[in-house]
Amino acid sequence: AYSSTKEESTGRPVGRYPVPNKKDMPYDIVELMEEVEMKTGFLPNVFKAMSHRPAEFRAFFAYYNAIMNKDTGRLSKADKELIIVATSVVNRCPYCVVAHGALHRIYSKQPALADQVIVNWKLADLSDRDLAMLEFALAVCRADNITEEHFQKLERHGFDREDAWDIGMISAFFAMSNRIAHYVDLRPNKEFYTMGRTP
Amino acid sequence: AYSSTKEESTGRPVGRYPVPNKKDMPYDIVELMEEVEMKTGFLPNVFKAMSHRPAEFRAFFAYYNAIMNKDTGRLSKADKELIIVATSVVNRCPYCVVAHGALHRIYSKQPALADQVIVNWKLADLSDRDLAMLEFALAVCRADNITEEHFQKLERHGFDREDAWDIGMISAFFAMSNRIAHYVDLRPNKEFYTMGRTP
Amino acid sequence: AYSSTKEESTGRPVGRYPVPNKKDMPYDIVELMEEVEMKTGFLPNVFKAMSHRPAEFRAFFAYYNAIMNKDTGRLSKADKELIIVATSVVNRCPYCVVAHGALHRIYSKQPALADQVIVNWKLADLSDRDLAMLEFALAVCRADNITEEHFQKLERHGFDREDAWDIGMISAFFAMSNRIAHYVDLRPNKEFYTMGRTP
Amino acid sequence: AYSSTKEESTGRPVGRYPVPNKKDMPYDIVELMEEVEMKTGFLPNVFKAMSHRPAEFRAFFAYYNAIMNKDTGRLSKADKELIIVATSVVNRCPYCVVAHGALHRIYSKQPALADQVIVNWKLADLSDRDLAMLEFALAVCRADNITEEHFQKLERHGFDREDAWDIGMISAFFAMSNRIAHYVDLRPNKEFYTMGRTP
Amino acid sequence: AYSSTKEESTGRPVGRYPVPNKKDMPYDIVELMEEVEMKTGFLPNVFKAMSHRPAEFRAFFAYYNAIMNKDTGRLSKADKELIIVATSVVNRCPYCVVAHGALHRIYSKQPALADQVIVNWKLADLSDRDLAMLEFALAVCRADNITEEHFQKLERHGFDREDAWDIGMISAFFAMSNRIAHYVDLRPNKEFYTMGRTP
């Protein structure tokens, strides 16, 4: 039957598409899910929702891994989460804003910053470097024409062209993720709302 | 030296980032490029541009392959290209509009239709089914909230929820691609402008 | 000297205008501040910022009191805070979103709801009644023409014309407050970020 | 019965909410109305409309009085009316544009200027000082982030930070008034259309 | 010398381009100007401004005449002026709004109506027929796609397809005129502001 799957703890659906039973999932997907669940303490709903399409699950998380877990470049883990929060707000994506807001709090140890960026990034307590980083990410998010001036502005804050690619790629990847989340009606796990709020 | 690479035939740069020499590329990337070049008659610039980042090249084309070459669902090759053209126009992406407009002409054998969709999709010579498909794709493209009404409207034109996922995923993937194309300054190969214009 | 006043606990300015020393303030203003501080546990920055102009301080809080503390009508304290959060997000007002988000958590005992409304009110876990209430509040917030259809829609969810006035007036009053907060550069007290997050 | 009250002279309703009979109004409200009527020659509809809620009537006009009739600062009576006209046009508020356009004509003795500002303030016959004043007022009206550059631009035209507060507060107060006028459906008295047109 | 020409009575320039001396103008243009001046009592600035280009002067006024002075169809003179006012407001064109607002007052004998339409056409004291007429005119003004529904809505208010053409053509012609007025910086004669205000 075509019905969406509910989160065990809340009875709320994970999203609009059915999630297969673990025993019907390909082994590599189960393995990745168990690894993530172990590390995070719970399984973020995006894994459940994407498991509806195993080939796309693999492509999505391989891509995510290639850009979020690469260890070159000047972007810290907190920087990457900040980019995701700021751009996902533009697309009003509940899952991405709430989940990556939580991850930002954990990586940055600045529990109020994501909340500030969600309301008004230009008025948040950010360094000039971080403002420049978000300005570039948001230009990519809006699909603006990206000109040499954009790159030069980043350079003035210490980001070279490889960093620009990293910022742009994260913004572009979440332009995709936010839209998937919308048609899947992906909702954040309740754990994300409170994670990292207290030191 | 940090300089962009030019297209051999025109002397115009492929994009903003340097493209490695073939001999410095990983073997699997060269192999994929040669296969594509053989099939298409030339190597589309997106392959050159993405080869700047081999891990992301692999992730990008694996994802592309998973959604564009899957053989389930009701979307024809021409349908998929039409979705790409209609959504890439919103993001004013020269590469995606021109390249996928060419592919649409070839697959659909309707040489004027992509040009019509580029100017004004609602006034193009499209069936109600195709209008409904583009309406959904464009709602995802704009990151609108996607509601049950959206799915019901698709169903009235013969698209089930799996087709909706396919339409949504292509729109979402090209939301990403359009934005990558912007920061990479990816330009279409000159061949695309004339492909498929005459029967 | 013309310099802004810092929050004692953080060294961050309260806003852009100087705040007088308590001893230079009119007695009625000091009295109100002490009453609020006693009740809340700290003095919300809006009181400090507005004390720069005693006559406007009195007018502002008299008006606030007339609409927020009236005891007729169907709007609960949580309803009123929800209206403020939803409309202040449109104006990207850090103080009002953060402070009234905190008050909403406290009055509603639903710690995640304000966060959901901040990202995307239409996708938040709200009843149809609450959606109708916010729809009217947001139409007023955007200075839309308000028609009989707006009132009829409210009536279908149990709100009569007096309730409509209450919703509209709160939305209108915070249209003013959000704009004052912008030119005053009013920032939320740090206490608001965490208030009411845990039951 | 719940029906709106008509203007005596035209039979047109004053607004959407009933206006109490004078004999049922609190004495202070009657007194203020009579004073205004004596001075203006007729009773502006905003007084009638707000009398539906005596507590809010008092708060509204006390606030109005505190900002419009203060006698410090560099804003003339005509300046204040110009700010109201320019910002109320943005919110398409018939009452505020027509009534305060009339007051501007009377105070400024420039009978065409308000009409020009209503169509296109940037092309109106305004001094650079007045353009700077309206630019700030309109930034507040749009709920833009207000930065140091905004204040510096005002300073170059002779407005200090206290004047900036005055401009901002009038813009903010009418952001509220315009929205109240919309849900109350407040219409201008017919007298306003012709007041001050001839010297 | 390349300088703009001033209005005799005010010393204000008519627009940005020089106006030839009467003795250097082609005879047919002088003749038309004298006829208009006789009828109106003064020469509207649009005639002066367009005389800078005699061939375009002739084409412009021939077109104007063909659509404004045709004597078939259901549009009264007042209807046509109302369409011009409502659409020229969208383009914030000082000349067209002020001049045709004056003409509307004269033809309609309703001195307040144009002022109402300038602020907010949907709240003006208009019949349903007039609202339908303006709705169509504004759809053309915004270059919306015009569908069968648009024509059907007009038909329900007694306008057939020939009337629709008339409404659309006036809206389209003033889409041109407003833009010419912008680059010419055409300003209204001072007489227009007061014409037709008193019966």
Add this chain to the structure above:
Amino acid sequence: AYSSTKEESTGRPVGRYPVPNKKDMPYDIVELMEEVEMKTGFLPNVFKAMSHRPAEFRAFFAYYNAIMNKDTGRLSKADKELIIVATSVVNRCPYCVVAHGALHRIYSKQPALADQVIVNWKLADLSDRDLAMLEFALAVCRADNITEEHFQKLERHGFDREDAWDIGMISAFFAMSNRIAHYVDLRPNKEFYTMGRTP
């Protein structure tokens, strides 16, 4: 009977209004049509559609002729077509974009340029002069206020004030034409899609 007229070759309607039979048309209109058909090889649909209104047909093409075929000024035939393409895209006008894109290809002998401008004029292979020309044309197209800075920017690229008028007038005339095309539902002749694509 009130029915639209179909293109002979395709059976598709020319537009929404009936086209008279040649024998019922005034002689001067037939003459002009035959001249155009001889020169172009087919009769562009705009001639057929406008013949529904002979007086407006004459005014429209006289105006068109006065601005498109004048032989003074710095605008080449290709420049004029480029302006039409770039501005008609903003109004999403199928006829004007497709027909004038074809004419641009023919006059410019650059078969890809119009296609580039249609997608994203700022990223097209244009000279700085051409970018400045389009920037002015698009400011007029959007009905922006046109200031001295606009003229000075044109001057820096060799365009004097008379050229500015020419650019502005073409943009303004097609602001009208695009809107007529919308309510007439004017569709391009099929010949335009392929004209000038191959050298």
